[in-house]
Amino acid sequence: MNALPITLDSDTRQMPLQPTLQSTLEGLDLLGIAALVCRIEDDAVWIAEANALARRQLALDTELPAADPWQWLDGKLQPLAADAHPARQCDTSAPQRWQRYHLRDHRGELRALRLRCRGVDADGERQVLLALDRITAIAPPPAQPRTRTPQLPASLRQWIGSLPIGACVLDAAGYLCLVNPALCNFFGYAACELLERHFQVLLAPASRELGQRYHQTSLTSGGQRSLELMRRDGSLCAMQVEDSVVHYVDGQPLRIACLVDMTAQRDQTRALQARNRRLEYLATRDEMTGLHNRRYGQQLLEQAMQRSRRYGEPLAVAMLDLDHFKAVNDEHGHAVGDDVLREFSSLVGTLLRQSDTLIRWGGEEFLLLLPGVDRGAAQATLDRILARLAQQPLSACELQLSFSAGIAEPRQTTPQALLERVDAALYQAKQAGRGCVTLADGAPQVTALNQDPAGPQESPVPEDSTVPEDPELPENLGLCANPASSEDPAMSEDTTTRETLALSGRPAGPTVAT
Template sequence: MTLPLEPFGTTETVIRAAPIGICITGAEGHFEMVNPAYCDFYGYREQELLGQHFTLLVPEADHALMNDLHARFIAGDGDTEASHECEVRSKDGRPRSILATATRIQDDRGSVKKVTFVVDITARKAMEQRLDFLAHHDELTGLLNRRAGLGLLEEEIQRSRRYGTPLCVASCDLDHFKRVNDRHGHAVGDRVLNDTARMMKQAMRQHDHVIRLGGEEFLLLLPGVTQDEASQAVERLRQRLASTPIADVRLHLTLSAGIAQLEGDEQADALLERADRALYGAKDQGRNRVRDTA
């Protein structure tokens, strides 16, 4: 394909009127033309970009990779057209996501150029990331949800067997949580759940896992500890919760929990069933206590 660069003529008119960002870079990667949509997207004036290297718009950590890709594209190593998604930076430092489609051309002197068409996909990528997060996390608390948590439990069981290390789970339930919603409303109830989830994460070790099963029910995965050690850790959590006012209404909540340690070739559902039985025992004994399966 041949594109006259001096003057651009009709080609220049089309490029400048295009509703998407278009730039032309030379073999060394310097901007030779940028259209208004390209400038608007990045927040630069045309004069600020012309003659600059395209990596001005790329995060520094990606400079080497993008330079290599540009050089190979100019050299003809690959398709004459290529599309890829990447992260860029606007003038104000904001990260943006783009779909960049490039084509290799020659001007009337035989010099190879690269024409890049830029489409803003920032909103789409943000939505994709949000949907991916919600597929694995509880929207209210940010904790792992039931599906992701049970999948993680299966992984921890396999890891426990592979390395011969103990694994405990704790089935937890906030006592009389229905009263919070009945007396203060669901908005306060949501704040209480959110603050409680945050406290639970802070109270546990970094490599423990806190999962919201639903409502006021939580599951703790405690790899590498025995049942006695798990009981002590959850007891500390129970005491901390009971003594700490929660949310802006300064409520004092209590927690009931049942502990079970993985045994032999036990499957996840059997392990959880034993932890649930211990939880029911804690409730039957008056709530606000931790009970194990011993």
């Protein structure tokens, strides 16, 4: 009789599948069953192969084949004799029944499992296939073996049991010998779950080390301490622990600890601290921009001036005023105006050094303290900010804004006098056509914003500047008799007129204009 013509897929032909041990191992892996192939030699059992699940569940990370790395124990945790290895017990090719075993690895980790073995032929050699199922890690026993529980006098039990606050008794090793109902209620345990257990079970993980140290080092005396403890449900609580050490039974020290829940108080304190921080923030900051406010800025200015004087360091103080900001508010609304102020503040903030301080002085005015910097460097800084602002439209309306700024150095003056000089310089900058920076004791500087891109202007300080170079002379000659009064609303109309005139090229202003 001829055999049927058998046609095979090309795939199949390339990879003939035989019922090999390998496929059984992989199949058991797919079925969620760990499997090992053992080779039995006279003196040792070798692990020849393991499927991926066995490697994972038994934490087997060595290269195979390797000598059996485990200690085998029977279902009742009795260690097996060397010749009682389950692989040695297997003498049939049919799978045997599941049997319970335990394994201990070199780390001391213990696992319970059930096992079935079957003899197989691999490479002409007799081997044993072990199928391992229900592998469960067993938590190691506590490191310190429990000593005998001291017998506590009935009076002590009664007394502690009736306390309305949580109380417990610990032995010298830190195990709980007595817990009262108030403590059990608070932590959510039954008394039997806590007795004989180490007190660490009640501590939050973060405070375990501290608690252990405290317990070990203060066995001669009691004390008082705040610790973070953990309830059964994992919630943390701040407790005040007050305890005393007694020698009740055969001279063994016992610690009687009372626990008072301070969580509410702690939370209250924290809330209060948070509120105080908030108040401090509100007192020193401008809420809209997050910058220091004017009141605090004044302090900062004084401090900076004192420091400058004491250490002989230069200090440059600048006042920045956004140009035509009123028009922004009028045309786009105050929300856009606020956005502009916020974005402007953060933009300037990114362009300053850590040691520089930007203060929202009021409205669209910003005071800038630049310690360790002379006015020339300050001017360079502000020019850089102006140039950057020219490339950065602000707010959702993409408004292109500029600012005018005045700069002054302290030179033995009071903060008030210094601010007046800065204001005056700012006023000059406004008069010079805005978008520029003026030195209080020098001439206005034309900045990139107002320059003709075709030809940058040389020498922004003309010979015939009406602003005197001599710092000893009274400042603000000519342009504004009383710069402080520019804040007076009655004067603003007039100021605008003058600014307009300056823009139209009136020679009374700084000679450089667009």
